[in-house]
Amino acid sequence: MNELEMERSELEQELDDTAQDVTEEISEIGEAAEETAAEAEDTAEEAFDNAEGTAEEAADAAEEISVSEIEEIAEPVAVNRGSQKKPKLSYEKKKGLYGYGFIALWIIGTLYFFIYPLIVSFIYSLHDTKVTEGGMELNNRGFHNYVNAFRQDQDYSKALVETLSSTALKTPLILVFSIFIAVILNQKFRGRTFARAVFFLPVIIATGPVIDIINGNMSTGGYAGGSEQFSTMFETNLVDQLLNFLGIYNISDTLTETLNTLTSDIFNLVWNSGIQILLFLSALQGIPFSAKEAAQMEGATAWEYFWKITIPYISPQILTSLVYTIVDSFVDPGNQVMEIVLNKAKSWNHGYSAAMAWAYFLIIAVVLAIVVAIINKFVYYEVE
Amino acid sequence: MATKKEEKQFEKERKAAIKARKKRMKEEGLEKYLTPEQIRYNRNKAIIGAVWPVFRFLILFGLCFIILYPLIFMISTAFRPNEQMNDPSVVWLPKSLTMENVNQVWKTMKFENTLLTTLKYNIISSVLQVVTCAVTGYGFARFKFKGKSILFAIVVLMIIVPPQIITIPLFMQFRNFGIPGVWTTSLIDTGWTMYLPALFANGLRAGLFIFIFRQFFRGLPKELEDAAYLDGCGPLKTFLIVMCPNAKTSFLTVFLFSIVWYWNDFYVASSFFTSADTIALSLKNLDAALIQDLFRGQAPSVRQLIVWLEAGCILSITPLLVMYIFLQRYFIEGIERSGITGM
Numbered sequence: 119m120n121e122l123e124m125e126r127s128e129l130e131q132e133l134d135d136t137a138q139d140v141t142e143e144i145s146e147i148g149e150a151a152e153e154t155a156a157e158a159e160d161t162a163e164e165a166f167d168n169a170e171g172t173a174e175e176a177a178d179a180a181e182e183i184s185v186s187e188i189e190e191i192a193e194p195v196a197v198n199r200g201s202q203k204k205p206k207l208s209y210e211k212k213k214g215l216y217g218y219g220f221i222a223l224w225i226i227g228t229l230y231f232f233i234y235p236l237i238v239s240f241i242y243s244l245h246d247t248k249v250t251e252g253g254m255e256l257n258n259r260g261f262h263n264y265v266n267a268f269r270q271d272q273d274y275s276k277a278l279v280e281t282l283s284s285t286a287l288k289t290p291l292i293l294v295f296s297i298f299i300a301v302i303l304n305q306k307f308r309g310r311t312f313a314r315a316v317f318f319l320p321v322i323i324a325t326g327p328v329i330d331i332i333n334g335n336m337s338t339g340g341y342a343g344g345s346e347q348f349s350t351m352f353e354t355n356l357v358d359q360l361l362n363f364l365g366i367y368n369i370s371d372t373l374t375e376t377l378n379t380l381t382s383d384i385f386n387l388v389w390n391s392g393i394q395i396l397l398f399l400s401a402l403q404g405i406p407f408s409a410k411e412a413a414q415m416e417g418a419t420a421w422e423y424f425w426k427i428t429i430p431y432i433s434p435q436i437l438t439s440l441v442y443t444i445v446d447s448f449v450d451p452g453n454q455v456m457e458i459v460l461n462k463a464k465s466w467n468h469g470y471s472a473a474m475a476w477a478y479f480l481i482i483a484v485v486l487a488i489v490v491a492i493i494n495k496f497v498y499y500e501v502e
Numbered sequence: 503m504a505t506k507k508e509e510k511q512f513e514k515e516r517k518a519a520i521k522a523r524k525k526r527m528k529e530e531g532l533e534k535y536l537t538p539e540q541i542r543y544n545r546n547k548a549i550i551g552a553v554w555p556v557f558r559f560l561i562l563f564g565l566c567f568i569i570l571y572p573l574i575f576m577i578s579t580a581f582r583p584n585e586q587m588n589d590p591s592v593v594w595l596p597k598s599l600t601m602e603n604v605n606q607v608w609k610t611m612k613f614e615n616t617l618l619t620t621l622k623y624n625i626i627s628s629v630l631q632v633v634t635c636a637v638t639g640y641g642f643a644r645f646k647f648k649g650k651s652i653l654f655a656i657v658v659l660m661i662i663v664p665p666q667i668i669t670i671p672l673f674m675q676f677r678n679f680g681i682p683g684v685w686t687t688s689l690i691d692t693g694w695t696m697y698l699p700a701l702f703a704n705g706l707r708a709g710l711f712i713f714i715f716r717q718f719f720r721g722l723p724k725e726l727e728d729a730a731y732l733d734g735c736g737p738l739k740t741f742l743i744v745m746c747p748n749a750k751t752s753f754l755t756v757f758l759f760s761i762v763w764y765w766n767d768f769y770v771a772s773s774f775f776t777s778a779d780t781i782a783l784s785l786k787n788l789d790a791a792l793i794q795d796l797f798r799g800q801a802p803s804v805r806q807l808i809v810w811l812e813a814g815c816i817l818s819i820t821p822l823l824v825m826y827i828f829l830q831r832y833f834i835e836g837i838e839r840s841g842i843t844g845m
Contacts, residue, residue: 210646213645213646213737214645214646214647214648215647216645216736216737216738217641217644217645217646217647217650218641218647219641219738220637220638220640220641220645220737220741221637221638221641221642221653223634223637223638223701223702223703224634224637224638224641224702224703224704224712225653226702227634227699227701227702227703227704228656228660228702228703228704230675230702230704231672231698231699231702231704232656232660232663232668232704233656234671234675235668235671235672235675236663236667236668236671238671238674239667239668239670239671242670242671299565302558302561302562305558307555307558311830313562313566314834315826315827315830315834316566316569316570317565317566317569318830318833318834319569319570319826320569321762322762322819322822322823322826322833323766323819325762325763325766325767326765326766326767326768326782326818326819327766327768327782327785327786328766328785328818328819330786331785331811331812331814331815332572332576332815384568385568388565388568388569389569396834399834417539417540417543419543419546420550445661448664449664449665449666451666451769456664456666459666460666463666463669463670468670472667472670475664475666475667476667479663479664479667482662483662486662
């Protein structure tokens, strides 16, 4: 008991000592704070005397200091902070202005080369146009052109439906195909660089007029021996035989036909997926090694790995590629709607052409919005 | 950091060790070490590892063939005499080679002039476009200001809106360029129809390039900017001295893409040029020009023209192909690294 009491009294004494120390320190700090506060008030008063404009600033500083006093942060840093606050804010603001400066060129250019023509073309679409010497003669018809395009022009709505359905058919195919190829090209094997270079080659060639000549060779198939050979090589007979073999030939005509168009179109499929393959490749390389390691430790098969690791990680890129593919296929000058629009423009029917282009563009926008809204729900964003 | 050589050495040793361990395990009986599931997993993996490369090779070989087929066909056709097109005994390898087709097309396309004009238009607009798009992209990536999201929505709109919608109003604008009533001039048929939009970050596919640059600059660490600020750099100086050198590959990638797209573009060029000036345009009009030159206006079938058309194709893509072969890694790696990663 004695020993315990002794210990206790010792501890109490120690506690007292430390408490005293602390209070001394606090009082010291308080003095220092008072001193600095007085100094700051002095400077504030000086500033007040000097100029009315800076008065507010000084008051701010003083306020800052009194606040710091309450919080017992009596170091001079507080004073510094108080006086620095204003320029820091203005630096942020200045940076914002610099931001406008950086995009100023683009803003001017966009107003002149994008927004204004867009508005003018919308105005055209509401008018009957007649090209005259040095300008356009406009004749207001309201939404007559739009109504005409859908009601009277049989080609237009037919082409519209066809373009939409072919895009709907092609887009998933291109996506699946490019994911598949990207996964393959992401593995390590000899000749990978060569294969990558080849798969990306279409991007360089296919945007130009060369593709028209190539496509001409492919579609008519009768120009020369070589292309005949090619078309027989990928003749749909093979597909029919495969379907026969699987026992699903001629179950329904539409099914067979769809499959046939898909397989005979493999050339276009491969030639249109260069960019998408590239996007997926970059996404695949962004999968952290730890995820792969963890999957291996858990004994995931390649199949499970693909569905549970790869797909979630590249899902943002799937969205990007999806948007890119849809836009690319809609904007392609080779598709039917674009052809009609361009022909109408060439025959100086600008108002009508603009109306058709605008209607088409609005449809694209709606389709894109719906697709993005749906797919976005399934996209997995890694929270960092 | 181990050097590459050392790393290779390590890898080698590691593999040898694994092999030795596996051998030992096999000798002592696998069941001692692994559960049945693990054995099955390993065996399946080994089987797939042996079979898959064969399939992979077949798939890639077939697809590469599909991609390269038109090029092979082009080369095979362009250098054969016209008569051999109808010769059933000639399929891939012509019996004799000739440069006549290429020479003829060279003359019809006035290739050296066309090439020079195309190069001039291309390089000037691409350089302008890269610089202005980089500046704009940086502005969107690194600064906070009011209305930024709306302005960026316009960038996205620029990607989506087909150029066909705005071509005709743009044509009118270029026809009467200047301030109405004070001073106007026509820019049609001059290079300014390409330079001016490029100068104001509105060239071909500018929206996409701004997007790429923004994505890249956003990925750079904030500390870089802070360090530059502490050392006394204003935003402009930070951009020029600190950010640009980091973005070298991005610059090159965007520049290359820009060159390719300007080279291949015939829609915009055909809207603003009345005479065939660029390579893409003259290739587009090649069959008409050939009919004029070779057949005195009598319309032959396309089959008779094929050798010259293919020769024209070869002429017009050779510069691009050469560039691609040498700079291939910047096309692919540039996008991979600077990444349009994440939207």
